[in-house]
Amino acid sequence: MHHKLLSIQDRAKNIQMFIMDIDGVLTDGRIIYTSDGQEMKNFDVRDGFGIRLAHRAGIKTTVITARQSSIVARRSLELEITEIRQNALKKLPVYEEILLKYQLQDEQIAYIGDDLIDMPILRRVGLSITVADAHPEVKQMVHYITENKGGRGAVRESIEMILKAQGSWQKATERYF
Numbered sequence: 001m002h003h004k005l006l007s008i009q010d011r012a013k014n015i016q017m018f019i020m021d022i023d024g025v026l027t028d029g030r031i032i033y034t035s036d037g038q039e040m041k042n043f044d045v046r047d048g049f050g051i052r053l054a055h056r057a058g059i060k061t062t063v064i065t066a067r068q069s070s071i072v073a074r075r076s077l078e079l080e081i082t083e084i085r086q087n088a089l090k091k092l093p094v095y096e097e098i099l100l101k102y103q104l105q106d107e108q109i110a111y112i113g114d115d116l117i118d119m120p121i122l123r124r125v126g127l128s129i130t131v132a133d134a135h136p137e138v139k140q141m142v143h144y145i146t147e148n149k150g151g152r153g154a155v156r157e158s159i160e161m162i163l164k165a166q167g168s169w170q171k172a173t174e175r176y177f
Contacts, residue, residue, distance in 0.1 A: 008144050011127040012165030016108040017082075018054055019095070019121070020155060022065040022072050024114035025131055028151030041071050042151055050156030051079045057168040059159075062098060064088050066117055092120040112158055114138060114150050129158050 023029050026047055032040040051061050062083040063076050069086065076084040083101075088094040099105070107126035111118070114134040119141065122128040128142040131150040139145055144161070146154040163169040 008127070008161070009165040011107075011143060012110070012162045014107050014126050015059060015110045015162050015166070017060040017062060017098075017102065017104055017110070018051075018159060018162065019062040019064060019098070019109060019111045019125075021113040021115075021118055022063060022069075023067060024134070024150040025112050026063070026075075026151065026155055028149065029114070029133075039069060039071060041069070043075055044151055044153055044156070046153045047151075047155040048075075048079050050153075050159040051081065053163060053172045054159045055080060057163050057166065057172040059162070060102065064091050064094050064098075064121075066091070091117060092124075095121045095124070110158065110162060112146075112155060127162070 020026055027041045027043055030042065034040065054061055060082040063072065063081055064085045065072060066089050067086065072086060073084065083098060085094045106124050109125040110127040110129060111121050111125040112129040113122055114131050115138060116135060119138060122138065122142055127144065129144045129146065130138045130142045131146050131148065131154040133149040146157045148154040148157050160169065163172055
């Protein structure tokens with residue numbers, strides 16, 4: 001079957017790693033500076049919970065961000081994110097390193113990003129995702145656009161979709177029902 005004809009569900013079935021951009025995806029994209037120069041970002045607990053569910057279903061998670069922030073490091077540790085790469089001004093080489101390290105193929109990767117810097121990876125992965133409030137050019141090229149905005153449950157929505165396609169949603173969430 002020609003890969004362009006694969007449904008979102010078929011693409012989602014192959015996913016073994018979920019890679020996320022931070023600003024505008026795991027946060028609402030706004031960066032707040034306090035008067036003493038401290039940086040603040042907004043995260044949504046639903047997204048954090050989604051990441052935990054992905055881990056429970058055996059999907060690895062990764063963060064690739066062009067910025068450097070102790071807040072991102074802290075949140076990533078809190079959520080036990082598998083791999084965290086900050087200061088990645090060119091994201092594609094970092095992506096390729098991660099593929100090698102975990103011996104994964106493009107088809108096994110889902111990537112969620114919201115801006116032009118994410119496009120080289122979005123072009124490659126098995127399942128490319130963007131958020132409702134992403135850059136228009138990014139929206140034109142991805143497989144899936146979330147109903148939720150960045151920093152407002154878009155990551156959770158994406159993970160839920162993947163786990164349901166893989167048939168692991170029930171098992172990952174059974175303790176809550």
